[in-house]
Every structure is written in structure tokens, then in C-alpha cells.
Amino acid sequence: MDIPPANINQTEPSGAEDCTASVAKGAAVEMELGPESRLLPEMLGEELWQAAGAEPIELSKAEFAEALEAIGAKDNFGLDPGKQPNGRQRELFWRALHLQELAIARGCALGRESAWRRFLAQYREPLTRAAVEMTGSVALGEELASALYSELFGLTEREGKRWSPLLRYSGRGSLMGWLRAILAQRRVNQYRKIGRETELGEIEPAARVSEQIELKQLEDLRAAIKMTLSAASAEERFVLSAYYLDQRTLHEISRVLRVHEATVSRKLKRATEHLRKELLRTLRGRGLSRRAAEEALGIDPRDVDINLRRLLQESAGGPNSNKERQE
Amino acid sequence: MNWNFQLGIHPDADQLSVFVEGAATSREHEQMLAHLAECAECRKAVFFMQPHEEAQRAARTPVKGWILGRLLPVGLPAAALACGLVAVLIYLRPHGAAPPASQQVASLRKPEVILPPTAIAPSADSEMDQRSRLPRGVAPVNDLSRRDNLKLPTVNLPSSTGRQAAARVAAPETTTANLSANAPVGHAGGSAGGVIGRISPELPLNGRNYDRLENFAKLQQVPAPPVAQGAASQNSLAEKKDLGGLMIERAPAQDKTLAGVSGRITDRSGAVVAGVTVMLRDASGNTRGTTTGADGSFNLTGLPAGRYELTATASGFKTIEQSIELNPSQLAMMEPVLDAGKVSETVEVTSAAAQLQTESANVGQVITGQVVAEVPVVGREVGAPFGLPVTATVSHGKRLISLDSAGNLFLSRNGGKKWKKINPQWAGKAVRIELTPSYSNEAPAKPENETLGKANEAAVFLLTTDSGTAWTSKDGAHWRKQ
Numbered sequence: 001m002d003i004p005p006a007n008i009n010q011t012e013p014s015g016a017e018d019c020t021a022s023v024a025k026g027a028a029v030e031m032e033l034g035p036e037s038r039l040l041p042e043m044l045g046e047e048l049w050q051a052a053g054a055e056p057i058e059l060s061k062a063e064f065a066e067a068l069e070a071i072g073a074k075d076n077f078g079l080d081p082g083k084q085p086n087g088r089q090r091e092l093f094w095r096a097l098h099l100q101e102l103a104i105a106r107g108c109a110l111g112r113e114s115a116w117r118r119f120l121a122q123y124r125e126p127l128t129r130a131a132v133e134m135t136g137s138v139a140l141g142e143e144l145a146s147a148l149y150s151e152l153f154g155l156t157e158r159e160g161k162r163w164s165p166l167l168r169y170s171g172r173g174s175l176m177g178w179l180r181a182i183l184a185q186r187r188v189n190q191y192r193k194i195g196r197e198t199e200l201g202e203i204e205p206a207a208r209v210s211e212q213i214e215l216k217q218l219e220d221l222r223a224a225i226k227m228t229l230s231a232a233s234a235e236e237r238f239v240l241s242a243y244y245l246d247q248r249t250l251h252e253i254s255r256v257l258r259v260h261e262a263t264v265s266r267k268l269k270r271a272t273e274h275l276r277k278e279l280l281r282t283l284r285g286r287g288l289s290r291r292a293a294e295e296a297l298g299i300d301p302r303d304v305d306i307n308l309r310r311l312l313q314e315s316a317g318g319p320n321s322n323k324e325r326q327e
Numbered sequence: 328m329n330w331n332f333q334l335g336i337h338p339d340a341d342q343l344s345v346f347v348e349g350a351a352t353s354r355e356h357e358q359m360l361a362h363l364a365e366c367a368e369c370r371k372a373v374f375f376m377q378p379h380e381e382a383q384r385a386a387r388t389p390v391k392g393w394i395l396g397r398l399l400p401v402g403l404p405a406a407a408l409a410c411g412l413v414a415v416l417i418y419l420r421p422h423g424a425a426p427p428a429s430q431q432v433a434s435l436r437k438p439e440v441i442l443p444p445t446a447i448a449p450s451a452d453s454e455m456d457q458r459s460r461l462p463r464g465v466a467p468v469n470d471l472s473r474r475d476n477l478k479l480p481t482v483n484l485p486s487s488t489g490r491q492a493a494a495r496v497a498a499p500e501t502t503t504a505n506l507s508a509n510a511p512v513g514h515a516g517g518s519a520g521g522v523i524g525r526i527s528p529e530l531p532l533n534g535r536n537y538d539r540l541e542n543f544a545k546l547q548q549v550p551a552p553p554v555a556q557g558a559a560s561q562n563s564l565a566e567k568k569d570l571g572g573l574m575i576e577r578a579p580a581q582d583k584t585l586a587g588v589s590g591r592i593t594d595r596s597g598a599v600v601a602g603v604t605v606m607l608r609d610a611s612g613n614t615r616g617t618t619t620g621a622d623g624s625f626n627l628t629g630l631p632a633g634r635y636e637l638t639a640t641a642s643g644f645k646t647i648e649q650s651i652e653l654n655p656s657q658l659a660m661m662e663p664v665l666d667a668g669k670v671s672e673t674v675e676v677t678s679a680a681a682q683l684q685t686e687s688a689n690v691g692q693v694i695t696g697q698v699v700a701e702v703p704v705v706g707r708e709v710g711a712p713f714g715l716p717v718t719a720t721v722s723h724g725k726r727l728i729s730l731d732s733a734g735n736l737f738l739s740r741n742g743g744k745k746w747k748k749i750n751p752q753w754a755g756k757a758v759r760i761e762l763t764p765s766y767s768n769e770a771p772a773k774p775e776n777e778t779l780g781k782a783n784e785a786a787v788f789l790l791t792t793d794s795g796t797a798w799t800s801k802d803g804a805h806w807r808k809q
Contacts, residue, residue: 078352133379165340173344177376181340181347184375188368229364234357237364246370255377258349 039072040065044091052099057107057115067106068094071170102171105178109166111154123179124149130180134187144186148179224282228275236271243268337369338362347376586653587628590661592619592639599623600665602719602730602759603641604791609633616793618758620732621716628658639663642761719760723787728803730760736790738803752806753798759791763799 045065049055054064077085077093085093104122107115127148132141154164169178229237235257242248242256250268254261283293338346338359345351346359363370592603605625606616610633619625632655640646644665651659715731722728727739729746734756736749751757763786786799790806797809 080354130378134375168339168341170341170345173341173348173350177344177348178340180376180378181343181372184343184372185340187375188372191371192368234360234364238360238370241364241367242370242374245367246374248374252374252377256347256373 039090040069040094041087044094048094048099052103054103054107057103057118058112059103059107059110059115063106063110064103067102068097071097071102071172074170075172097171098174099171101175102169105166105169105171105175108152109154109164111162116153123176126176127179127183130176131183134183144183144190148183148186221279221283224279224286225275227282228278231278232271232274236267236274239264239268240271240275337366343369343372343376347373584632584655585629586632586655586657586659587626587630588635588637588651588653588659588661589624589626589628590659590663591622591624592641592663592665593623594644594665594667600641600644603639603644603665604759606638606640608636608638616758618718618732620718632657637661637663639665641665642759643667721760721762721788723762723766723803726787726803728760728788730757734758734793736760740803749804749806753790753792753796753808755792755794755796757790758793761789761791763787763789 045061045068048068049059049061049064052059052064054061072085072090072093075093076083077090079085079089104115104119108119128142128145131145131148132138135141135144152164152166154162157163165182169175229240232240239253239257242253243250250261250264253268254264257264280290280293284290342351342355342359346356351359363373588607592600592605594600599619600623601619601621603619603623603625604616605619605627606614607627607630608614609631615627615630617625617627630653632653634650634652637649637651638646639648644667647663647665649661649663651661653659715733715735717729717731720727720729722742725740725742727743728749729737729739731737734751736751736757737746738749739746766787785801786807788800788803790798790800792798798806799809800806
């Protein structure tokens with residue numbers, strides 16, 4: 001049941017390989033889900049099929065039911081792993097899906113012409129617009145969008161079978177959101193291909209930290225940060241990383257977390273103070289005097305922000321560099 | 328499960344979109360955040376996925392449009408209906424709720440003045456008819472205010488318009504023909520024809536004026552102060568006129584340093600003289616000037632204290648000069664009396680001519696400068712046709728020229744039936760209008776004054792502007808600079 005998602009792994013240089021890697025996995029999903037199709041009652045399947053408007057898209061009831069079964073099994077109907085869903089929970093899960101968009105995606109993935117016409121009519125323009133937004137350039141955006149089109153259309157064939165990434169759309173989110181995610185991943189792949197040096201350059205301030213802090217202290221700090229961060233909540237870590245490492249604005253972070261800007265600011269402040277306190281405590285626990293520990297973090301509280309950023313970079317760069325060294 | 332991220336394994340697009348759209352379960356949300364905290368690339372992808380701000384705003388606009396599009400067609404008529412209902416309710420509301428307006432409005436009853444029917448001689452009808460049409464300065468207000476100057480010195484400083492307004496309250500219905508012209512002959516000459524000659528002594532003008540004055544004083548709630556000369560009766564008024572002296576009274580302490588001169592110019596008969604140019608010259612040669620109004624009064628304020636030479640000049644009268652000493656914050660009251668010029672004895676006017684041309688200079692000027700207040704002209708159209716009080720009027724044949732206090736000149740070619748404003752060709756303000764000496768001093772038939780040049784022989788009207796420039800005209804419409 002462990003199905004690794006599509007990879008934009010650092011070890012994989014291109015998105016094409018990413019897609020090919022997923023082909024076999026997608027097929028495997030469908031093959032495995034075959035016997036479980038009876039989980040969907042026929043009446044419910046008929047109702048959902050009609051609600052999805054699957055008929056004009058030339059998607060049969062069986063095909064649609066199969067897709068629903070596969071999606072439910074993949075996410076365990078929205079329940080924690082290990083829990084066995086009952087009929088009611090399954091029905092709620094299926095009814096909550098974006099059924100019409102799921103039908104279009106499935107129809108496209110199966111190569112139905114009418115589904116493609118509808119897909120193009122509904123999503124071609126927004127998709128191109130989103131690509132232009134992401135790249136910040138009309139030419140780059142259109143290039144990105146057209147590359148994605150060909151991929152979605154299923155021009156890639158493996159083992160004589162046509163495959164489209166649309167097969168992996170689950171219907172839990174909107175199809176447009178999924179398309180944006182695909183675009184964003186492709187864009188990040190592009191970045192990685194063309195901008196690795198640039199990204200490494202962004203870590204440059206860490207060198208200055210190294211200059212300021214002795215090596216031993218740096219190692220101590222790195223370990224302390226790792227420990228402190230592991231104790232912090234996932235949200236705190238995300239906020240710290242996005243703010244200090246990616247230099248995202250509070251507004252951008254608030255949109256991702258779907259909270260107000262002020263809330264993010266509060267969380268960030270709390271996380272920073274907590275982190276600093278924990279770091280001081282950890283450093284002093286490792287034998288540093290209070291003064292030495294404060295110096296290591298920067299005495300002036302105003303310096304804490306910038307120092308944290310450097311330290312976080314060190315910390316985030318640490319495992320990767322270790323890994324690269326291992327490789 | 329695929330949510331258990333390992334290093335190097337990233338969420339797929341479906342998981343990312345579910346997270347970004349907020350459709351993930353709390354467990355998925357936590358796992359995704361934990362991964363994002365570690366993975367810069369997925370963070371980047373997540374931030375890439377955020378719709379552009381402008382795109383978001385554009386996406387919101389249709390929602391607004393939907394609201395406007397759906398709600399407005401319903402909301403607008405509903406709002407209009409509500410407004411209409413409110414209006415109808417207000418209209419239908421019983422008006423008794425409000426107190427009757429009549430209870431709150433104070434009514435001012437006009438004081439009735441019964442004019443004695445014998446005031447006018449029966450033969451005066453045609454004359455009065457004609458006079459009523461003449462653009463004489465009809466200013467009962469000024470007339471009253473002039474007496475106000477005499478009796479109530481404390482009311483001196485208010486502006487003339489204020490006095491007028493107050494006086495109108497006192498006697499709004501007054502129809503007074505104030506026949507004033509700066510014609511040269513004073514009433515004292517006694518050579519005028521019978522009708523006009525009879526008016527002044529016979530009409531009970533003064534008594535009525537006094538009554539009005541009393542009303543006015545009551546309205547003002549200012550008790551008439553006992554002036555040294557005693558202005559309580561017309562007799563004392565007459566006495567006062569005869570004094571012709573200088574009377575210094577304390578002006579209201581409005582201006583602590585400046586002084587003023589106020590007064591009234593009369594002729595020997597006691598009639599006020601309008602259009603007299605009053606000039607004040609201080610020691611350094613600076614001059615201030617004004618012209619007496621239809622009631623013969625003048626007022627010069629805002630003068631620095633010091634010694635002044637007052638000069639009063641009027642056509643047909645001897646110029647008089649007086650010296651006055653103005654103290655700070657004092658208002659000097661002056662009543663100079665003009666003596667008629669030497670030519671007054673030579674005028675010969677028949678009574679018939681006087682009836683037709685009552686104010687004309689060339690038929691005797693009997694009523695020149697005469698205040699004929701409250702001439703009973705009921706039912707006749709008497710009034711200043713120009714909005715402002717007329718300071719002087721001259722006539723030549725059927726041509727009449729009137730000068731109002733603002734310096735505007737009006738011409739009538741048909742004896743006052745129709746008036747037309749003369750566009751000034753001169754700079755400044757016209758202060759005096761008179762007939763040229765050849766027409767004013769002599770009978771029209773025999774001009775004897777040889778001092779004027781040939782070019783001026785034909786000129787009838789003489790105009791003086793405030794800058795001292797003289798303009799002449801033959802017909803009143805076309806003017807030539809002297």
C-alpha cells in the first residue's frame with residue numbers, strides 16, 4: 001500500500017523521469033484496486049456517475065466506479081492509516097470529491113475526445129495564465145504550459161501504454177489547484193536544473209556565521225538548533241523556514257496557512273523567542289557561559305533575527321551537505 | 328502510506344493541491360507542514376501555487392458583480408418603494424402635531440399715517456403727477472436718519488444701510504418725494520411760483536416727521552438724549568439749523584484713535600442741500616471727500632485726529648470753508664449753512680412754467696435742495712428707479728439726468744418715463760451732475776456767461792468725477808472731456 005508520490009526528488013534531474021517513474025505506479029494502483037470495486041454500492045455509483053456528468057464525457061459507470069474505488073483506497077477514505085472505514089464514511093468521502101472535475105480528468109487520461117474538449121475549454125486559459133504568473137514571463141509561461149499540455153495529453157508512452165498525469169488526480173482538491181501544483185513542481189524542477197548555483201549562492205551568509213563563530217561553537221549551535229527545531233511544532237518550523245530561509249513575507253505565509261497575517265506574525269515571534277531561549281539553554285547546557293551563549297546568538301536582540309536565519313541555513317544545509325558528502 | 332515522507336521523497340501534486348486548498352485532514356496538514364519545514368523545494372512549489380494577488384482580486388470581482396447584478400434589481404425598487412412610503416406617511420401625518428405657525432410669528436403692524444387731504448392744493452395734481460414720475464431721490468429713510476443724526480447722536484456710527492433698514496421698519500409705508508436738486512436758487516429767495524411755494528409751509532410735514540422719529544426712537548430702544556439745543560421739537564430743530572456751528576460729541580468707543588465728521592448741509596431756508604461736495608483737508612494736504620446724500624447729510628469717518636479744513640462746494644451756492652479740530656475717538660457734528668449764489672436774484676420764472684418744470688434748473692429751481700418729505704402721492708409711482716438713492720438730478724427740456732449715490736448716471740429723454748443707464752466714458756466715479764453755467768445761471772434764451780469757450784456753448788450738462796475731471800454733454804448720452 002505504500003505508494004510513493006510523484007518525485008521531484010533532488011536526485012532526479014528532470015521532470016520527464018519523474019513522470020515515467022510514476023507510470024508503473026499508477027498502473028499498479030489500478031491493478032490492485034480491481035478486486036475492491038465492490039466497496040461502492042451500485043446505487044451510489046450510479047448516482048455519483050450522474051452527478052459527475054460522466055456520460056457526455058464518454059466515461060462509463062464502471063470506469064468511474066473504478067476511479068472512485070482507487071482514490072478511496074489510496075487515501076483510506078480520509079481516515080488515519082490502519083482504521084477501517086465503514087460504509088457511511090466511504091460514502092461521505094466519495095460525495096465530498098470534485099466529481100465533475102474527476103470525471104473530466106479521468107476522461108482525458110483515458111483519451112476521450114469530448115473530455116479533452118471540455119478540459120481545454122475550461123482550463124486551457126487559466127492554466128496558461130497561471131504559468132505566466134509563476135514564471136513572471138509570457139514566453140516562459142506559455143512554454144511551461146504547452147509542455148504540461150503535451151504531458152497531460154498522454155504523449156508519453158511506456159510499455160505500449162499511454163499514460164497521463166491526470167490519472168493521479170484524486171478529486172479531493174480542485175482540478176485547477178492540482179494543475180497549479182503540477183505547474184509549480186515543474187517550475188521548481190526548472191529552477192533546480194538552471195539555478196542550482198544560484199540557490200547555493202543564497203546560502204552564502206552562512207559563511208559569515210562561520211567566520212564569527214568558532215568551529216566548535218558552530219557544531220554546538222548546529223546540534224542545538226537541530227534539537228530545538230525537532231522539538232518545535234511542524235507549523236513553527238515551517239514558519240521559521242519560510243520566513244528566515246525563503247524570506248517570504250508574512251502575507252505570503254498567511255495565505256499558505258490560511259490564517260491572518262497578524263496570526264503568522266504572532267506565531268513567528270513566539271517561535272523565534274522560543275527558539276532563542278531553547279538555544280541559549282542548550283548552549284549553556286553544553287558548557288558555554290551565558291555571555292558566550294548570548295554572543296554566539298548575537299547580544300543585540302535585533303540581531304537575533306538575522307542570526308537565526310544564518311543558523312537555520314546552517315542547520316538546513318547541514319544534513320544536505322552531509323548527504324552530498326556521503327554520496 | 329505515502330504521507331510518511333522520507334528525505335528526498337516529496338508529496339505529489341494531488342497532495343500539494345489538497346494542502347493548499349485546505350482540504351487536507353489535520354494529520355495530512357501536519358505531515359505536509361513538517362515536510363515543508365525541511366524541504367525548500369516543496370516550500371517553493373507551495374508558494375508558487377498561490378494565486379497571484381491581482382488574479383485573486385479579479386476572481387473576487389465577479390462575486391461582487393453577482394451581488395450587484397442580483398441584488399440591485401430587487402434592492403433598488405424596494406428602496407424606492409420604502410422612500411415613497413415614508414414620503415406618503417409624512418404627507419398624511421396630521422399637521423396638528425406642529426404648533427400653529429401664526430402663534431409663533433410676530434406681526435408688525437404698520438403705523439398708519441393719515442395724510443390730511445388738504446395737503447395738496449387742487450391745482451397741484453398735474454404737477455404732482457409729473458413729479459411722481461421724476462427720478463428724484465426718494466429717500467424717507469435718509470430723511471429720518473438725518474434727523475436721527477440730529478437727535479440721536481449715538482446712532483451715528485452704524486452704517487447707513489443699517490440705519491435705512493431700521494428706518495424702514497419704522498415707517499415702511501412712507502411715500503415721500505424728496506425733491507432735491509442742486510439747483511442754485513434757495514427757497515429763501517421767495518421768487519418761486521405759488522404751488523411749490525405753498526407746499527413747504529402748509530404741509531404738516533414736520534410734525535409727522537417728529538412722530539415718526541418718536542416711533543423710531545422707541546423701536547431703537549434708545550432714549551433721545553437731551554442735546555444741548557434740545558431736539559425735542561421741530562422748533563428746536565429749526566433753532567439748531569440756524570446755529571450752523573460745530574458740535575463735538577463723543578463717538579461710541581469703537582475706534583479709540585480715529586475720529587469722524589458727520590453733519591447735514593442746509594441752505595438759509597433750512598432745506599437740506601444734496602450733492603454738496605464736502606472735502607476735508609488735513610495739515611499735510613491730504614484730502615478726503617464725500618457728497619451729501621439726498622437728505623443733505625454727509626459722513627466721513629476713520630479720520631486721524633488733527634486739524635482739518637472743511638470745504639463744502641455746491642453749484643449755485645457760495646463755497647464755505649470751516650476749520651475743525653478733531654480729537655481722537657470723537658465724532659464731530661457739523662451743520663454748515665450754504666448761502667445762495669448771487670445769480671439767484673436774476674431768475675425769472677412764471678408760475679405756469681414752474682408747474683410744468685418743477686425741478687428744472689432753468690425754470691427757477693424753486694425747490695432746489697428742498698426736502699419735501701412725505702408728499703402725499705398715494706397711488707402714484709414714486710421711487711428710486713435705480714435701486715440706489717439719487718443724489719442729484721438735472722433736467723433740460725425733457726431730458727433728465729440723475730446721478731445716484733454709486734456714481735451711476737441715468738438719462739431720460741422723455742421727462743422721466745423711460746430711463747437708461749449711461750455707460751461711463753470717464754474713469755472713476757461721477758460725483759456731481761449739473762447744468763453748465765450757461766444754462767443753469769441764465770435763462771435758456773439769453774446766455775450771458777461769456778467765460779466759457781465756444782466749444783462749451785452747446786454743452787448743457789456738466790459732470791464732475793471724483794478725480795476732479797469735468798465732462799460735458801449736449802444730449803446727456805455723448806460726453807466730452809473738458
